[in-house]
Amino acid sequence: MMKSFIRKPSVLMAGLFVGLLGATSVASAQSLQIKQWAASCAACHGTDGYSEGGMASLAGQNKDAMVKKMIDYKNGKVPGATIMHQLSKGYTDEQIEKISAYFAALPAEKPVAKRK
Ligand code: HEC
Numbered sequence: 001m002m003k004s005f006i007r008k009p010s011v012l013m014a015g016l017f018v019g020l021l022g023a024t025s026v027a028s029a030q031s032l033q034i035k036q037w038a039a040s041c042a043a044c045h046g047t048d049g050y051s052e053g054g055m056a057s058l059a060g061q062n063k064d065a066m067v068k069k070m071i072d073y074k075n076g077k078v079p080g081a082t083i084m085h086q087l088s089k090g091y092t093d094e095q096i097e098k099i100s101a102y103f104a105a106l107p108a109e110k111p112v113a114k115r116k
Pocket residue numbers: 037038040041042043044045056058066069070080081082083084085087099
């Protein structure tokens with residue numbers, strides 16, 4: 001049974017290929033999911049986390065610091081926290097970790113669109 005399978009390298013290759021495809025689509029589905037979570041922050045913190053002023057920018061923040069702030073909001077450790085106190089409770093610690101990593105990976109300065 002096993003021997004006959006190994007004698008067909010094309011079957012092996014096809015299986016490997018499908019496996020790789022599967023892994024890739026899972027990864028991109030995950031990053032799409034994270035983008036969607038992060039998009040809900042844009043309403044207040046600016047598109048892609050670039051604030052237009054009067055609000056903290058999230059883009060380019062230190063990831064660990066951001067995770068800590070979110071967890072502190074969630075646990076009610078931050079005095080006077082308003083909306084974030086409620087909002088942070090809607091995310092698991094893992095989601096907070098991933099959202100923070102997403103914003104931390106963006107450049108702190110909003111990339112300026114080049115004119116032609
Ligand atoms: C409805 C508006 C609103 C939304 C949506 C929102 N925030 Fe906030 N956020 C605030 C306000 C207001 C503050 C500052 C006051 C406070 O602590 O409540 C804040 C503060 C923060 C801070 C602390 C900023 C700093 O540098 O001290 C972080 C981090 C943060 N928000 C992350 C997020 C993330 C991540 C999301 C999306 C999951 C999000 N926020 C969505 C309103 C919002």
